[in-house]
Structure formats: structure tokens, C-alpha cells
Amino acid sequence: MAPTKKVLLCVVSGVVVVGVVGWAVGSQVQSPADAAAAHQPPVASLITASVEKRVLTSTVVTQGTVGYAAARPLNFAGTVEPSQGAGSGTQPLVTKLAVKAGHEINAGSVLLEVSGRPVLVLKGSVPMYRTLSRGATGDDVRQLQRGLTDIGFPTPVTGTYGAATEHAVSRWYASRHYSPATAPPEEPGSPERSQPPSPTTPPRTAATPAAPAGATVPSGELIFLRDLPARLTQLSASVGAQATGKIGSVSGSALQVQGEVRASDAQLFKAGATATVQTLDGKQFPASVTALATGASKAPAAGTSGGKGSNAAGDAGSGGAAGDAGSSTSGGDGTSATTSMRVALRNPHALASYNGQAVKVTVQVGSTKGKALVVPVSALSTRADGRAWVRVSHGRGKTTDVAVTPGLSVAGAVQVTPAQGGALNSGDQVVIGTRQGGSS
Structure with missing residues (x-):
């Protein structure tokens, strides 16, 4: 290669090298403005x-257990009309069982027979403590009249046992294939059978016959139950046994859910609040809170798995025994303030296959x-x-x-x-x- 070309090549190469080095050095140099901008925080976005x-919707969630209401004793008291030929001191015996344990008892039905006489059932809270007959007055009479009207034998609800009530009682007994008990004939002019004849009462003659006997309800032939229909949970009476004292037990006939919530959560709603019951297989049933009762329950012991209990607007807790409701507000004595809650379904028979199972209960406490x-x-x-x-x-x-x-x-x-x-x-x-x- 000629010397001139070699010199030219060297010059060009040198220029290129100097340019590259200058660019590299220049890229590392920042002006004061560039350096300040590089240290500014990035623009905030929303x-x-x-x-x-x-x-x-605001809710309280807890657990409960499906079951029947607590059983109450069923007692036989009073007397039935003596059978024909039986003395007044004869011991009453159970002669027939009309309902079996586990079956439903309805208003107006026959529960059992005592000495051949029916023991019937009506709805009411006043116990049957006396024989009801014409002239009797009181809450028990009013209760009888209301019960007769409810089962299709209407009579004025006056609280006084009169001829209309006697007629309704007679029709009721006849519908069950029995004859009603009757009271002794009245003396003419006597307003109350319980009153002895006055010395001034004229003797009965052919022109003044005795008033006809009227239908009565002996004290042992009617049992009032507060809730009907009811379920006969247990029957201790047996045919041939003496009819006295406790003869069995009854509970509500519809399955319900019993649970507990923290007392602080229970203050957010009242009986009648809308609820939803969810079973373990995910099925949901509309329900409502029917009762609330404040009490105290033991908090879960340390190291055990307790349920969450109620949880506002949250999910049901897991763990713990079915139906138990733990609480985070336990005191030093191991107890926590809780409220027992009873929930009934709109369809009372929907939980028939879930008796004894744990369920999730969601109670609506507020909504837009x-x-x-x-x-x-x-x-x-x-x-x-x-x-x-x-x-x-x-x-x-x-x-x-x-x-x-x-x-x-x-x-x-x-x-x-x-x-x-x-x-x-x-x-x-x-x-x-x-x-x-x-x-x-």
C-alpha cells in the first residue's frame, strides 16, 4: 500500500476512536438540571x-343444631265420668292408647282412653283443674270455647258455660264416637247446679219437670296443651296401668334450629328477623328468628377448637361442637355472654332429613x-x-x-x-x- 493511503487510514481511525470515546464520556456527564430531575419522585397516579x-345487607352468622323443641311433661289429673256399674272410688285405668310415641297430636283429637272414657286435647295454657258445666265462668271456660271454635264447633267465647257451649261439646264428643258426660238434672228455677236447693223452692210436680241434663267436660277428660300440633316424644302410660301423674312428654311437632349468638350481636336484631338456614350439603331454606333468651355459656378451653359463633357480615365459623357458639368476649371465669336463639323455617317440614345435624344460620340485621x-x-x-x-x-x-x-x-x-x-x-x-x- 502507498505511504499516502496508510497515513490517511490512520487519521480516519483515530478520528473514529476519539469520537467513540467522546460519546461514551459525554453520556456519563449530567447537567445540574438533569441531575435534579433524576432525583424527583415519580408523578403519583390515582x-x-x-x-x-x-x-x-348486614348479617350475623352463627351455627345451630336442627331438632325438636325441648320436651315437656304430659300429666293426667282429675277424673273421668264413671263407667256404667263402676263405683265412684274405682281406680281409673288406661284402657286404650290412641297415639303412639313419635306421632303428632292435633287439637280436638283423642290422646288415650281411661276407664273407657276419652282423654281429649285442645290448645290452651290454663290447666284443666275442674269439671266444666253449665253456669261455670272463668278463663278456663273461655279457653274451652275458643278451642271448640278453632276445631269447627263454634260457640260464643263469653267465658260462661251455657247452652251453646253444651251443644258444641256434644257435637265434639259425637265426632269422636263418644257420648258426653252429663250433669244431674237441674231443679226448676235453680241458676247454678252447684247451689243446693233453697228451702223455699217448690217441690217438683208433673207441671214443673226437671231441666234436661246438659253436656259437661269432666276434669280428667280434657288436657290443654300450649302448642298444637305437638309431637308425642315419649309415652310412659300402658294399657292396664293406673292413670295418674305423668303419662308421657310432648314437644313441638315442627323441627327448628337452636343456636347461640354473642349477646352484643343479638342486640342488632329482634324475634321475627329474617334468617336463612344452610345445611352442610349447601341447601338453603328461608326462616325467621322466633325467640331470643339471654344466658351464659362456657367459652372454649385453651387449646381446643371452638366455633367462631356469630360474626357480623362474615362467614360462619368452623370447628367446635355442633350448635355451640364460642365468643371472643369471655370473662375470667370462663363464661361468655351469649343469647340463645330459636329459628323456625317457613316450611316446617323441610328439615325432616336433617334432624340432629349442624347448620349455618344467617340472620339479616339491616338492609338498604x-x-x-x-x-x-x-x-x-x-x-x-x-x-x-x-x-x-x-x-x-x-x-x-x-x-x-x-x-x-x-x-x-x-x-x-x-x-x-x-x-x-x-x-x-x-x-x-x-x-x-x-x-x-
């Missing part, structure tokens, strides 16, 4: 959530009236004057503050109503926070 329109605007609680802010507001994002960093009135709050969500003149709609984006960097 974190938003959608405004929803839905029904917001239809669909409402709902936002996350974190979207709600309060000004110094106490007014609440949410910030609506319109994109590209543009926002608008909208004054609202908060309502029901459940599990991190809150109902909001725009103040007069404010605009807030389902689907709007409300600001719930900010993040560094990124875009809005």
Missing part, C-alpha cells in the same frame, strides 16, 4: 373503584331499601365541618368532589346518597388512594 348500585349506590369505605372522606364526600375521577388527573350522606356500612362497603346538587352514578370511578408512578 387508585379508583367503581360505584355500584346494589342491595346492601332496594338497590342503593355503594362505594368502598376508603372512598369516603370527612371535612372539618363533619360533611362527608367522595372524589370522582374523570381521567388524566381531573377530579370532582361530591358531597354525600353515608348510610348502612357492611364489610368494607358503605351506602352513599349524593347531596342535593351532587352527581354520582353507578359506574363512576371514585378515588380510594394513590400510587407512585404510572398513569391515572
